[in-house]
């Protein structure tokens with residue numbers, strides 16, 4: 298239980314690698330973390346909110362507003378609550394919005410409200426990954442102090458082979474555990 302007492306926001310975006318987010322979420326919870334999922338509207342096309350809320354034991358946050366009953370989700374409260382925000386998988390589009398402060402969904406407003414460290418695990422096809430705009434956005438995120446969990450090379454969902462595959466969930470959990478261990482020392 299290396300993450301006991303840690304509050305983690307797991308941001309999920311519209312990448313095919315979102316199916317791995319269930320394993321990642323389970324891994325974080327097994328280590329004792331409390332996890333709040335924030336997912337983009339596109340992310341919900343790739344993995345269901347029911348799966349994520351059942352695994353995290355919390356409603357998934359995706360929209361700014363409730364069902365026309367005057368309720369809303371507070372990105373500010375999430376900023377106060379979190380010890381770490383982990384965005385995995387991070388799409389090219391979301392990283393572009395993060396780099397440029399385009400806060401048009403709950404995940405980006407939450408990101409902009411974080412006082413804690415942010416880890417980002419990009420996932421995309423090899424050509425998207427090597428596009429200069431992706432390289433530039435990743436550089437910008439690093440300049441903000443965000444920790445990039447570099448994708449690995451291998452077979453991609455498209456069938457192509459190259460760099461862009463999200464780190465495996467087990468390896469990401471290990472990065473998170475190591476991060477908090479190093480902070481202790």
Ligand SMILES: Cc1cc2nc3c(=O)[nH]c(=O)nc-3n(C[C@H](O)[C@H](O)[C@H](O)COP(=O)(O)O)c2cc1C
Nearest residue numbers: 310311312313314337339340388389390391420421
């Ligand atoms: C089948 C499919 C798979 C996709 N996989 C990825 C991906 O792995 N990485 C990525 O950056 N975009 C991917 N996209 C495109 C994103 O879903 C799209 O850019 C979307 O607007 C991202 O929105 P979000 O970042 O707000 O979640 C994929 C699209 C489709 C239709």
